[in-house]
Amino acid sequence: MSDNTKTKKLSIISFSGDFDKLVAAFTLASGSAAVNYEVNIFFTFWGLNAVKKKRGRTFLGKGFLARFFGFLMGGINNVPLSRLNFGGASPKLMTYMMRKRNVATLNELVEAAIALNVNLYACEMSMHILGLTKDDFIPEVKGVLGVATFLELSEGGDKLFI
Amino acid sequence: MSDNTKTKKLSIISFSGDFDKLVAAFTLASGSAAVNYEVNIFFTFWGLNAVKKKRGRTFLGKGFLARFFGFLMGGINNVPLSRLNFGGASPKLMTYMMRKRNVATLNELVEAAIALNVNLYACEMSMHILGLTKDDFIPEVKGVLGVATFLELSEGGDKLFI
C-alpha cells in the first residue's frame, strides 16, 4: 500500500476540527509534499470534518465540541479563491481565509493538498463513533483505515498529532 | 529500563484530559501494542486524570481548566462494559462511551491498554505542580519520570503529543 523505502515521509493525524489547526495541518502537509515528502493525513474524530462532502448533514458531532463546529461551519458563502501557494507566500489569501473562516477555504486547502499528491485517509473507528460512512467524504479520500494500517503506512517517517 | 534495540516503539505524551483526546491516545496505544509495538504513555498535566484512582479527591486542578474536569468527571455511574476491542471494531461500545462520557469508560480504556502491556508513566513535574503523589494513581502506573528518563525510554521510536 505504501513504499516504505522512501526516506522522507510525514504522516499527520488530523484530530482537531478547529480551523486554525486544520490550516496548520494542511500547511505542513502541502509544504512537505512540495519538497518531495510522501505525505499522509489521517483524519480522525473532528478532523473528519475537513474531508466531508459539503452537501448532506451539516454538522458533525452532537453536543460536546459541537459549538466549535457551529462556529466553524458558520457562514457557508463560498468565497472564490483562485489558488493557494503553500510553503510559499500567499499571506493575503491566508489572512482573508482566517478572517472569513468559512468552509470554502477548507475546500481550497484540501484541493491544494490533493494537487500536491498528499494522501488522505479516514479513521475507521471514529467514523463508527460519529456514525459516518465512506460515502460522507469527498471521493479523494483514498481509504478507510484502522490503527494497524496507519502504522504500516506511516512507518519510517515522522508522525504528528494535530 | 527499556530495550532500545526494539525497532518499533510508540511513546505518547498524554497531556490533555479531554475525553476525546484520551480515547484517541488509548486507541493508538492499544492498537499499536496489538501489532507488537512497545508502547509507552507518559501522562502529564490533565492527562494524569486518566490514571487517577477513582476514590479520594474527585477533581484534579484548581481553577484553570477545572471546568473541563468538572465536565469530564460528571456523572460517575459505572456503566458495565464487557470488554473493548481496540484496533478492531467495537463501534457501538465506543459510541455508547462517547455519549455517556463518564469515568467508567476511562477505566475500561486503561484496562485494555494494561492488558496489552502498554507501559504507563506519570510526569514528575506536573505531579508537583498539581499536588499529586504516586499514591494518587492506580498501581499499574509503572513509575514517575522526569524529561531525561522519558527521552531514554522513548528513544528510537515515534513520539506523539496528544
Added chain:
Amino acid sequence: MSDNTKTKKLSIISFSGDFDKLVAAFTLASGSAAVNYEVNIFFTFWGLNAVKKKRGRTFLGKGFLARFFGFLMGGINNVPLSRLNFGGASPKLMTYMMRKRNVATLNELVEAAIALNVNLYACEMSMHILGLTKDDFIPEVKGVLGVATFLELSEGGDKLFI
C-alpha cells in the same frame, strides 16, 4: 543552518498559546537541551505569543481565540522568579507560576530555554496571517522560517506538535 549529523534532536512546533501547553513545550525543550539534545522550537500561530516583546501591542489575534489571550496576558505584574531549574525539580516555583499565570513566568521559561541553547524560530506564514513582523519578537528569535526550512532543520530528529 543546522548540523544534521547530530543524532539526538527534538523539534517542537509550538502552535498553542495556552499557558499550560507552553509550559509543557518549554519543559520538554529545556529538559532535552539539558541532556544534550539539539532543540528547535518553531513558534506558529498562537505560540508566537511566547516570543513576543512585552511592550507594544498587547494582544495577538482578533476575535477567534482572543479570549484565551486575554486570559493568558491577564495581570502583567512581574513576579520576581530567581531562576528555573527545568528537567530538575523546581516544583514550588512551577506551582507558583501556574497559580499566578502571568506573563512574567513566560519570560522566565523563555530565558531558561535560551540559556540552554534552545533554538527559537518564528513561522513565516503565521506571522503574515497575524500581521506580525520579526521586529515584534524578542531578539533571541533566530530566524523566520517557512515549512521547507523547518523540515531541513528538524530532519532526522523527533518532531512534536504542541
